[in-house]
Amino acid sequence: MQPMAAKLILWHELDADRPVVLLAEDEPIIRFDIADELRRLGCQVIEASNADEAIDIVKSTARLDLVVTDVRMPGNRDGLDVARAVRQERPGLMTVVMSGHLAPNDEHNHLIDLFLSKPTPSDKLATAIMEMIKASPANRDG
């Protein structure tokens, strides 16, 4: 685990002033689109291509300001598992869930701070994310 910690310190040093958003989305083109838009608005974006990667980041990254996750992704875990990991590991951190399949119900309420149905244009999604970040300075962790 030591090499990972060293890498994370480096990542943390690169840009201490911009919000850090974890974006978990398995469709690379959708991910690029959203990440580009968020970067254009001033965010640092950590791109995870599946839930396992996202959960690793949730557990280990020094700073996160918001998590955005798709629900259906390849592998044994999905976006709701990412949201569960956020609640467990970093309870103050807000989670945006986006899906074209999930109909959120009462069971999901405690996991999801904002639900966006897919497809949502990347500029609208990024604007909604920025508003959440601005409204929640306490999200900054570590």
Next chain:
Amino acid sequence: MKQEAAAGETILIVDGDVITRTVIAEYLRHCGFRVLEAGTGTEALQALQHPDFPIDIVLSDVELPGEINGFELSHWIRKSMPEVKVLLAGAVERIADTAGDLCEEGPHLAKPYDHRLILDHIKRLRAR
């Protein structure tokens, strides 16, 4: 640092380790490049074939999760998109062995990455 990178050039980083990928990608963005990230060879192929994301340079790990490894990705690029420059990275012995078997040419980088070496290699690729 930003002045050293040509405006508008896009690099695709392909690495199965999200943290390695993120750190290198953010470093190259800091140097002024536009950077796309792929976690698998399959994702890389999707990116390469998408018209909205023209890619100039691919920096790929040799060993990737999934069905397509870095060498296979590199072969595909050389055959189908010869204008795209490829930089492969991996453990030195593994690269030497497999590159020899496949008669693969081109620059190779050792992992773990040395950031300055990456930038140096990219500059040389751009100068070709």
